[in-house]
Amino acid sequence: MNRYLRALPPLETLITFEAVGRHSSFTGASRELFLTQSAVSKQMRQLEDCIGVPLFERKPRGVMLTPAAQELLITVNTLLTTLHQSVTRIRNVHQPNTVSILATHALAQFWLFPKLIEFNKAYPDIAVHVHAMNEFDEASLKDYDLGILYGQGEWGALNCDFLIPEIVFPVAHAALDVTDIQTLEQLASANLVQIDTSAWHCLDWEQWFEHFGIDYLAPEKAPVFNQLTLAFRAVQQGMGIGLAWTFMGDEAFAKGELQRVTGFECVTGRAEYLVSVKHRPLSPCAVVFREWVLGLAQGEI
Numbered sequence: 561m562n563r564y565l566r567a568l569p570p571l572e573t574l575i576t577f578e579a580v581g582r583h584s585s586f587t588g589a590s591r592e593l594f595l596t597q598s599a600v601s602k603q604m605r606q607l608e609d610c611i612g613v614p615l616f617e618r619k620p621r622g623v624m625l626t627p628a629a630q631e632l633l634i635t636v637n638t639l640l641t642t643l644h645q646s647v648t649r650i651r652n653v654h655q656p657n658t659v660s661i662l663a664t665h666a667l668a669q670f671w672l673f674p675k676l677i678e679f680n681k682a683y684p685d686i687a688v689h690v691h692a693m694n695e696f697d698e699a700s701l702k703d704y705d706l707g708i709l710y711g712q713g714e715w716g717a718l719n720c721d722f723l724i725p726e727i728v729f730p731v732a733h734a735a736l737d738v739t740d741i742q743t744l745e746q747l748a749s750a751n752l753v754q755i756d757t758s759a760w761h762c763l764d765w766e767q768w769f770e771h772f773g774i775d776y777l778a779p780e781k782a783p784v785f786n787q788l789t790l791a792f793r794a795v796q797q798g799m800g801i802g803l804a805w806t807f808m809g810d811e812a813f814a815k816g817e818l819q820r821v822t823g824f825e826c827v828t829g830r831a832e833y834l835v836s837v838k839h840r841p842l843s844p845c846a847v848v849f850r851e852w853v854l855g856l857a858q859g860e861i
């Protein structure tokens with residue numbers, strides 16, 4: 561008999577155990593897993609029998625993990641997370657006729673999504689899976705064919721192609737009267753939509769003004785958003801003047817829905833790069849998508 565089958569409990573009991581440990585309740589786990597409470601209880605008895613030690617202390621409201629169960633939960637969490645990441649990577653990278661790409665929320669929404677319609681028309685047999693997150697690095701790319709990564713292009717483990725320069729400038733709704741704002745000092749005194757960048761890499765107003773040698777401190781009552789997409793949406797609704805990046809608002813500018821405020825812009829020297837893992841060859845579909853994206857950025861498409 562296989563040593564794992566003989567020594568390890570069934571996988572479904574470990575998945576259920578993780579849910580019970582998180583909820584400290586058989587009932588909570590049953591709701592999450594769409595199982596009956598008796599089915600959860602039966603699986604936990606099976607797990608205890610397999611391990612040979614008690615895992616739960618029954619309480620009037622839920623259950624409490626024993627010290628042995630707490631130790632087991634740490635191991636189970638680690639193993640399930642590793643397994644999930646591995647399955648996700650294999651599914652993303654090796655699924656035929658698909659391309660997986662990782663990008664920030666803002667770039668995916670404002671630059672990539674609108675252009676995928678044209679790609680689908682040109683290559684209807686290739687499915688593009690877009691995964692958006694704001695915090696990722698070169699290690700995150702192991703789970704995806706391609707990524708669009710912000711920085712200076714200095715990632716030793718990645719192939720990097722320059723995509724979009726970072727140029728940041730003030731914008732406002734077209735109906736907002738900004739005719740009296742001509743200087744940086746006047747701009748600093750205007751109603752500015754603020755971005756909270758404490759949790760991720762993004763330029764805020766303080767850093768933007770610093771680029772021009774001006775000290776700026778946001779007013780206490782200024783509107784603040786922790787996502788670039790939310791801040792830009794507030795600008796589109798006329799809430800105030802906000803910062804925009806070169807990849808944002810092309811359609812809104814073309815329709816006359818947005819206007820630039822002053823001619824000042826901050827060129828940071830950073831950029832968005834199309835990247836892929838060096839040691840893993842791209843699939844034929846990923847090669848097609850890479851060439852198409854680079855051609856798009858270079859104005860060849």
